[in-house]
Amino acid sequence: MSEPELDIIVYGASGFVGKLLAEYLVKNAPAGIKIGLGGRSLEKLAEVRATLGAAAAELPLVIADADDPTALKVLAMRTRVVATTVGPYAKYGHALAHACAAAGTDYVDLTGEVLFHRDSIDANHDLAVSTGARIVHSCGFDSIPSDLGVHVLHKLVQADDAGEMTDTTLVVTSLRGGISGGTIDSVRNQIDVSKDDARLRKLAASPYSLSPDREREPDLGRQSDVTVVDGRKISPSLKGWKAPFFMASYNTRVVRRSNALRDWAYGKKFKYSEVMSVGSSVISPVVAGGVALGLGALIAGLALPPTRFLLDKVLPAPGEGPSEDAQKKGHFTLDVFTVTTTGARYRSRVRAQGDPGYSATAVMLGESALSLAVDSAEDTSLPKAAGVLTPSTALGDVLVERLRSAGFEISAKKL
Structure with missing residues (x-):
């Protein structure tokens, strides 16, 4: 040719x-x-x-x-x-x-x-x-920061001969940007496709839905994408409770696919999740819980015709986006924390200026x-x-x- x-x-x-x-x-x-x-x-x-x-x-x-x-x-x-x-x-x-x-x-x-x-x-x-x-x-933004954040973390752990990665969590430390109409439309479409098909709902919910070989994936127990967690459980240096990150249900599966495509080089006990910071004050557990409820309500609202009709009036439509000035003011900082099988702790950071989406x-x-x-x-x-x-x-x-x-x-x- x-x-x-x-x-x-x-x-x-x-x-x-x-x-x-x-x-x-x-x-x-x-x-x-x-x-x-x-x-x-x-x-x-x-x-x-x-x-x-x-x-x-x-x-x-x-x-x-x-x-x-x-x-x-x-x-x-x-x-x-x-x-x-x-x-x-x-x-x-x-x-x-x-x-x-x-x-x-x-x-x-x-x-x-x-x-x-x-x-x-x-x-x-x-x-x-x-x-x-x-x-x-x-x-x-789906899913390069997540995937490359874990990639560079793994390379450093490997270079230090510090064992394999185990509990690994991405924390959205800061984020400013508009809600993508295309992302919302994708959520609508996936809800529509799977709402009457239990098999598809189960597949979408599986933590290893994108794995090349789901039978070989390790059983690491429950891995929820809607989680509220004390930051100190992620890393002793983190303050405040962390809320669910709205893109976690997709990004986590991409990162797990990367691990499997590399023959589980990150580790057979590699457990990955994503959350976001809502501050470090004494009310952070309440705020984090509120975010979790809000995300659940949004998904439920898009699944029900009466509430979807109302949400469609206020959510951005596909093809729309923020002004050039708003895009320039956008930014994100994502930190990925891990602990290895030798007990060593590492952190990677992916940060950029510009509206994330x-x-x-x-x-x-x-x-x-x-x-x-x-x-x-x-x-x-x-x-x-x-x-x-x-x-x-x-x-x-x-x-x-x-x-x-x-x-x-x-x-x-x-x-």
Whole structure:
């Protein structure tokens, strides 16, 4: 087969996050990297291209509807990497991921949908292994900070010969950003898909729903994603009680898949959870409990037609996003704490400026695509892997260094 004419196609470039991604790549891709803008509307893609400046004036526009497998096959064959922002992925992502797996084209997306990710593993992993494609889901705030935070922690523990990781907890130390309409829509879609199917509900709830081999996963007892915990149980230095983190039900499964794909290198007793700080005052247990109740109420509300109707009036719609000024004021700091089988304690930190779900996510997805388009071509230190992978198992240290160069802090230390 001839070499693809493009290096990266941004699929969904006329959407809110898609445009942010296109802007980032036009500004930051190395000279010679050929970028195309993909979507279903030529007119809208042309409008986006016109806003990207003179450097983007000749970017190819690639037309393909998410429901047209033939057009998606042609799109996948025209490029080395597809970066897609078109969700919910359970509605619009299956055909594109499969087209890339079949063509041997690398693929990155922003999904935070357990059931879509599981379906993609079942449909595409073996095929992608055979073609050499790297299908890398969850390359935004879901779930790069979680996955790379544990990745760098593991590397330091390994370098210190400090045993295996056991109880490991990500703590959202600080967070400022808007609620993503796309994320809310993904939650709605997963509720709709599974509400009448007990098998799917059980699969979504399983802590190892994304594992390559669930039979080999260790039995570590109950692992709840809706947990309220005293910070001192996570690390002696932490004050205040911690509340459930609303993205934990997805991120935790991605991190556990990374462990399994690495033949449980993090540890057979590796137990992972995610929580968020609500302050350290004496009322922090009450606040944390209130957050837990609120999250439960939101899910229940979206599951019931009368309350969903009301929630849909106030929650952001897909394709909407914060102003440029609000995006710049956003930020996040995530700390990952672990204790090893030798009793040593470690902490990693992932921190960045920019709205987590929008501007910072555009950086993460953009650098993921560039890792595959640039570093793969240079045959550098990308992991030698193919199939349906996680950010850390597909991109590893290459993505860590790229994000550091883009202004992220990704660090680890012994406590």
